Amino acid sequence: MSRIALLQAQTGVDPARNAAALVDAAGQARAGGAAMLFTPEMSGLLDRDRERASGHYRSQEDDPVLAAVRDAAAREGLWVHVGSLAVRSDGGKLANRAFVIDPAGGIRATYDKLHLFDVDLPTGESWRESASYAPGERAVVVEGTPVGNLGLAICYDLRFPALFAALAEAGAETIAVPAAFTVPTGQAHWQVLLRARAIEAGLFVVAAAQAGRHEDGRETYGHSLVADPWGKLLLEMDGAPGLAFADVELEEIRRVRGRVPALDHRRPIPPVERC
Numbered sequence: 653m654s655r656i657a658l659l660q661a662q663t664g665v666d667p668a669r670n671a672a673a674l675v676d677a678a679g680q681a682r683a684g685g686a687a688m689l690f691t692p693e694m695s696g697l698l699d700r701d702r703e704r705a706s707g708h709y710r711s712q713e714d715d716p717v718l719a720a721v722r723d724a725a726a727r728e729g730l731w732v733h734v735g736s737l738a739v740r741s742d743g744g745k746l747a748n749r750a751f752v753i754d755p756a757g758g759i760r761a762t763y764d765k766l767h768l769f770d771v772d773l774p775t776g777e778s779w780r781e782s783a784s785y786a787p788g789e790r791a792v793v794v795e796g797t798p799v800g801n802l803g804l805a806i807c808y809d810l811r812f813p814a815l816f817a818a819l820a821e822a823g824a825e826t827i828a829v830p831a832a833f834t835v836p837t838g839q840a841h842w843q844v845l846l847r848a849r850a851i852e853a854g855l856f857v858v859a860a861a862q863a864g865r866h867e868d869g870r871e872t873y874g875h876s877l878v879a880d881p882w883g884k885l886l887l888e889m890d891g892a893p894g895l896a897f898a899d900v901e902l903e904e905i906r907r908v909r910g911r912v913p914a915l916d917h918r919r920p921i922p923p924v925e926r927c
Contacts, residue, residue: 653900653901654687654798654799654899654900654901654902655684655686655687655897655898655900656686656687656688656689656690656798656799656858656878656897656899656900657680657681657684657688657689657690657895657897658689658690658858658859658860658876658878658887658889658895658896658897658898659673659674659677659690659691659692659695659860659876659895660860660861660862660863660874660876660889660892660893660895660896661673661674661691661695661860661862661863661893662862662863662864662866662893663692663694663695663696663697663698663862663866664698664699664866664867664868665697665701665704665705665867665868666867667697667708667716667717670695670696670697670717671696671716671720671721672720674695674696674720674734675721675723675724677689677691677895678721678724678725678730678732679724679728680895681728681730681895681897682728682729682730684895684897686730686897687730687731687798688730688733688797688798688799689730689731689732689733690733690735690828690830690858691732691733691734691830691860692736692831692832692860692861692862692876693735693806693807693830693831693832693861693862694735694736694737694738694748694832694862695734695735695736695737695830696715696717696718696734696737697717697737697738698832698862698866698867698870699867699868700868700869700870701868705738709738709739709740709746710739710740711739711740712739712749712762715737715739717737718734718737718739718751721751721753722757722758722759723757725754725755725756725757726756726757728755729755730755731752731753731754731755731797731798732751732752732753733750733751733752733753733802733828733830733858733860734750734751734752735750735806735828735830735831735860736748736749736750736765736830737749737751738785741764741786745784745786746785746786747764747765747788748765748768748781748785748806749762749763749764749765750762750763750764750804750806752802752804760794760797761792762792763788763790763791763792763804763805763806764787764788764789764790765785765787765788765806765808765809766787766789766791766805766806766809766812766815767787767808767809767811767812767815768781768782768785768787768808769781769807769808770782774836777834781808791803791804791815791818791819791822792804793819793822793823793824795823797826798900799856799858799900799902800825800826800905801823801824801826802824802825802827802828803816803819803820803822803824803826803827803828803855804819804827805819805827805828805829806830806831807829807830807831807832807833809829810829810831810845810846810849811845813848813849816849816852816853817852817853817918819853820854820855820915821915821918824853825855825856825905826855826856826857826858826900827849827853827855827856827857828857828858828859828860829846829849829857829858829859830860830861831859831860831861831862832862832872833861833862833872833873834870834871834872834873835871835872835873838861838872838875839873842859842873842875843875843877843885843888846859846877846879847879847883847885848883850879850880850881850883851881851882851883852914853881853915854881854905854909854914855881855905856878856879856880856881856900856902856904856905857877857878857879858878858898858900859876859877859878860876861874861876862874863875863876863889863891863892863893864891864892864893873891874889874890874891874892874893875888875889875890875891876888876889876896878898878900880900880908881904881905881908881909882904882908886898886899886900
């Protein structure tokens, strides 16, 4: 049994304040008995004013938020999954990058968001992640974390079940899905998609989310949750920022996959015939 903590954040436009909130959450997580802290997508900066935000973007090596979290992880002896940070990368665009940090403060793994959210919403809002971000090129499983082998996804990746199947087949026992879901899509799809991915892959899903009204004017759904391999919710938060805990028992994966061995029955999909 491993205790984990989820930070449901209301990230703003000041990276220093956001870093302080992450450091504080690490201390609270450790004090609450957690072996690992999970944070949302865009934990270091959430600002749709591109001109204002551009002055805060740094490379991975120079990012002050990442440095602060690494120091906190080492000080607390805590694993931390930073849901994602916007970092400068090669090619002129940013990367929406997740980090897994070990209790010594080392970066054990990184993952760049594969699927970018480009959409015009019925509310009149438009999102064009591809205008600023380059998509990732690899899927990642991190071995030996407190939640077993940890597969990495970010937000919009949730809508692509083939990624979750690939992570499960590569040995993932838990998949992290940090997010900044909009309220309309969150109300309609957030819980049902996360539970479905957990059931399909027969593993735990840990989803730390942004929540509430942010400084840049956007509103995010919250409802961070942990789902077990049967689709049962071990934790679901409300729409307000905060920190919550859940206990993950990896043996449940063996029990559920023994009852429904869908991964063992998976076959390559043949070409589709149009008749």
